[in-house]
Amino acid sequence: xxxxxxxxxxxxxxxxxxxxxxxxxxxxxxxxxxxxxxxxxxxxxxxxxxxxxxxxxxxxxxxxxxxxxxxxxxxxxxxxxxxxxxxxxxxxxxxxxxxxxxxxxxxxxxxxxxxxxxxxxxxxxxxxxxxxxxxxxxxxxxxxxxxxxxxxxxxxxxxxxxxxxxxxxxxxxxxxxxxxxxxxxxxxxxxxxxxxxxxxxxxxxxxxxxxxxxxxxxxxxxxxxxxxxxxxxxxxxxxxxxxxxxxxxxxxxxxxxxxxxxxxxxxxxxxxxxxxxxxxxxxxxxxxxxxxxxxxxxxxxxxxxxxxxxxxxxxxxxxxxxxxxxxxxxxxxxxxxxxxxxxxxxxxxxxxxxxxxxxxxxxxxxxxxxxxxxxxxxxxxxxxxxxxxxxxxxxxx
Amino acid sequence: xxxxxxxxxxxxxxxxxxxxxxxxxxxxxxxxxxxxxxxxxxxxxxxxxxxxxxxxxxxxxxxxxxxxxxxxxxxxxxxxxxxxxxxxxxxxxxxxxxxxxxxxxxxxxxxxxxxxxxxxxxxxxxxxxxxxxxxxxxxxxxxxxxxxxxxxxxxxxxxxxxxxxxxxxxxxxxxxxxxxxxxxxxxxxxxxxxxxxxxxxxxxxxxxxxxxxxxxxxxxxxxxxxxxxxxxxxxxxxxxxxxxxxxxxxxxxxxxxxxxxxxxxxxxxxxxxxxxxxxxxxxxxxxxxxxxxxxxxxxxxxxxxxxxxxxxxxxxxxxxxxxxxxxxxxxxxxxxxxxxxxxxxxxxxxxxxxxxxxxxxxxxxxxxxxxxxxxxxxxxxxxxxxxxxxxxxxxxx
Numbered sequence: 001x002x003x004x005x006x007x008x009x010x011x012x013x014x015x016x017x018x019x020x021x022x023x024x025x026x027x028x029x030x031x032x033x034x035x036x037x038x039x040x041x042x043x044x045x046x047x048x049x050x051x052x053x054x055x056x057x058x059x060x061x062x063x064x065x066x067x068x069x070x071x072x073x074x075x076x077x078x079x080x081x082x083x084x085x086x087x088x089x090x091x092x093x094x095x096x097x098x099x100x101x102x103x104x105x106x107x108x109x110x111x112x113x114x115x116x117x118x119x120x121x122x123x124x125x126x127x128x129x130x131x132x133x134x135x136x137x138x139x140x141x142x143x144x145x146x147x148x149x150x151x152x153x154x155x156x157x158x159x160x161x162x163x164x165x166x167x168x169x170x171x172x173x174x175x176x177x178x179x180x181x182x183x184x185x186x187x188x189x190x191x192x193x194x195x196x197x198x199x200x201x202x203x204x205x206x207x208x209x210x211x212x213x214x215x216x217x218x219x220x221x222x223x224x225x226x227x228x229x230x231x232x233x234x235x236x237x238x239x240x241x242x243x244x245x246x247x248x249x250x251x252x253x254x255x256x257x258x259x260x261x262x263x264x265x266x267x268x269x270x271x272x273x274x275x276x277x278x279x280x281x282x283x284x285x286x287x288x289x290x291x292x293x294x295x296x297x298x299x300x301x302x303x304x305x306x307x308x309x310x311x312x313x314x315x316x317x318x319x320x321x322x323x324x325x326x327x328x329x330x331x332x333x334x335x336x337x338x339x340x341x342x343x344x345x346x347x348x349x350x351x352x353x354x355x356x357x358x359x360x361x362x363x364x365x366x367x368x369x370x371x372x373x374x375x376x377x378x379x380x381x382x383x384x385x386x387x388x389x390x391x392x393x394x395x396x397x
Numbered sequence: 398x399x400x401x402x403x404x405x406x407x408x409x410x411x412x413x414x415x416x417x418x419x420x421x422x423x424x425x426x427x428x429x430x431x432x433x434x435x436x437x438x439x440x441x442x443x444x445x446x447x448x449x450x451x452x453x454x455x456x457x458x459x460x461x462x463x464x465x466x467x468x469x470x471x472x473x474x475x476x477x478x479x480x481x482x483x484x485x486x487x488x489x490x491x492x493x494x495x496x497x498x499x500x501x502x503x504x505x506x507x508x509x510x511x512x513x514x515x516x517x518x519x520x521x522x523x524x525x526x527x528x529x530x531x532x533x534x535x536x537x538x539x540x541x542x543x544x545x546x547x548x549x550x551x552x553x554x555x556x557x558x559x560x561x562x563x564x565x566x567x568x569x570x571x572x573x574x575x576x577x578x579x580x581x582x583x584x585x586x587x588x589x590x591x592x593x594x595x596x597x598x599x600x601x602x603x604x605x606x607x608x609x610x611x612x613x614x615x616x617x618x619x620x621x622x623x624x625x626x627x628x629x630x631x632x633x634x635x636x637x638x639x640x641x642x643x644x645x646x647x648x649x650x651x652x653x654x655x656x657x658x659x660x661x662x663x664x665x666x667x668x669x670x671x672x673x674x675x676x677x678x679x680x681x682x683x684x685x686x687x688x689x690x691x692x693x694x695x696x697x698x699x700x701x702x703x704x705x706x707x708x709x710x711x712x713x714x715x716x717x718x719x720x721x722x723x724x725x726x727x728x729x730x731x732x733x734x735x736x737x738x739x740x741x742x743x744x745x746x747x748x749x750x751x752x753x754x755x756x757x758x759x760x761x762x763x764x765x766x767x768x769x770x771x772x773x774x775x776x777x778x779x780x781x782x783x784x785x786x787x788x789x790x791x792x793x794x
Contacts (some may be wrong), residue, residue, distance in 0.1 A: 117641075143630065241529065
């Protein structure tokens with residue numbers, strides 16, 4: 001009796017919950033996709049009895065060359081699913097390396113998410129499914145049964161930009177019950193990103209929790225601001241509410257962000273229990289955030305002891321105008337002369353910014369500016385940036 | 398020259414960013430969907446040149462009767478999109494009331510999200526698009542240019558459940574810089590939900606920010622725990638990492654959660670600047686969370702001055718066993734005798750739990766237990782629960 005009533009209640013609730021739940025219940029029942037097997041091969045499944053062709057596109061498949069206006073470039077690979085019993089299409093990968101992977105389906109030419117997998121990430125305006133294959137370095141991207149830090153979405157006042165702005169802040173496990181002061185890593189996103197990017201795409205909270213639990217990184221606060229100065233928050237989270245996110249956002253690389261970065265430092269240092277000295281400040285960023293890191297650390301020359309340039313969008317100097325970008329050589333030299341503990345540059349050997357980074361490395365060598373350089377496989381991808389964070393954070397403080 | 402280089406950089410970055418960005422760029426370029434017009438009609442668009450039929454299913458369309466094993470029930474309406482130039486399908490709604498709406502597309506029989514709209518919500522294992530039509534009560538669900546509270550995802554120790562568990566906590570604007578003590582609303586999700594549900598589906602942070610800014614609700618802390626005692630966090634956020642969420646989760650209504658709820662109260666009252674007295678504690682929940690509210694407020698009889706039962710899943714008493722559910726009548730009477738300020742019950746006139754709630758109201762009347770009752774249109778939906786929260790919060794403290 002008890003079970004019958006419970007079942008009825010649950011069934012009715014399922015129907016009523018949003019009315020969509022029911023659709024999901026009948027449509028996708030018993031479909032597990034992706035299924036990660038014990039040997040780290042992965043099976044994708046899709047119930048599409050009327051489809052004539054289904055492909056999976058993902059970064060775990062051998063990459064293919066894509067025609068672009070800039071020439072041939074690497075793109076994610078594609079594989080065909082095969083139609084089986086009951087209209088369920090399937091594809092099984094070979095054994096995969098440990099990693100966090102993205103994919104989408106193409107059903108009769110139409111690109112779709114996997115209805116069997118509710119775990120999605122948004123990158124600019126594009127939403128794709130993700131999954132994690134553990135048993136290797138991607139264990140760092142998993143939530144494990146260890147002490148966890150807190151992730152807060154707060155709003156800070158930026159007098160320089162004349163608005164309240166949303167910011168994401170990771171405080172390490174124990175922060176709330178400790179009286180200790182902590183060092184701070186400022187972690188900057190790339191073009192098209194926002195204050196959600198490093199958390200969602202970068203798995204920052206998981207990486208930091210894991211590194212700290214393993215004793216590989218010191219407990220630190222990680223501050224993830226929004227580098228798009230015309231936004232007060234991420235698309236869907238700021239006062240513009242829902243709109244289609246764009247990759248090209250005005251004023252992202254005109255010096256405004258760098259020139260007002262002190263608003264963020266002041267907010268953090270007056271609102272968190274931090275060590276407010278150069279030795280306890282690090283700044284790093286990917287792509288455009290690497291460009292911002294380069295300029296912020298130089299523009300505030302005696303502020304940061306640790307710099308991380310991940311696949312940095314190093315722009316030709318002559319294109320950078322305005323106060324922040326002026327006197328480049330002199331201020332870079334001043335940064336060198338003031339001293340620091342780490343100037344860490346990482347890039348993939350197939351990154352489209354590889355050449356620009358090599359030129360910058362030559363420049364640093366030429367002026368005798370100490371730096372560390374890590375060259376990885378691959379291109380301009382989150383796959384690399386997650387690894388760079390997990391390599392950089394242990395070097396700090 | 399500057400613009401050319403910038404454009405090149407951005408283009409290259411777009412290609413490289415995830416490789417998906419490029420697909421999105423070419424596929425969905427210039428497609429705006431949904432487009433909310435000035436008169437609050439809405440146009441949906443989908444680029445699908447090879448499709449033969451495209452429908453939109455949404456809760457803004459006249460509902461249709463669906464056959465279910467429990468009889469005919471209301472389901473979301475469907476409308477046909479028409480194929481236009483360049484393979485773009487379109488449908489324009491009539492003028493819509495202010496509200497937050499869900500929808501999905503069906504393309505040749507296959508259910509899909511709208512690739513033009515990256516704003517999605519997950520309800521159990523089902524992902525749908527959302528949009529907001531403002532100009533009315535849904536302005537409460539928008540992020541407006543007003544002071545904002547902080548939303549933190551923290552982990553608390555539950556000795557009663559023997560694990561660290563994830564919890565979502567809203568602190569009102571100014572909390573961090575104030576020395577004031579705040580009252581607390583404990584806000585509980587329904588079956589299939591978790592510590593993300595009230596934020597994502599319920600728009601709690603936006604509702605509270607707006608009500609507080611308008612002076613309609615007192616600044617308060619809102620605590621959103623996870624009511625599934627076998628989980629340490631939401632699907633994708635806890636230590637089980639990514640798996641297919643299920644609606645029926647064991648041990649959600651067996652008394653374990655209610656019996657260990659003191660762990661949550663203790664955590665909040667020792668980690669936040671709160672008024673730790675009965676007059677400053679409220680508890681409310683939807684569906685299963687209404688059931689939990691009923692039992693928690695009775696089991697800890699002198700703890701809460703404000704109770705909110707939103708479409709509560711009021712179970713027949715004889716089905717509830719175990720310590721928490723025993724002595725129902727006596728403990729309910731004790732709760733009445735101890736006194737409280739508000740016992741607020743709300744339900745839609747087409748909710749499948751309507752009858753159970755009417756019976757409970759009769760019971761309360763019979764025993765002379767003071768309560769307030771609000772009957773709304775509609776069924777067992779987030780549309781109602783968002784409104785109930787916006788009606789209940791102003792009555793508190």
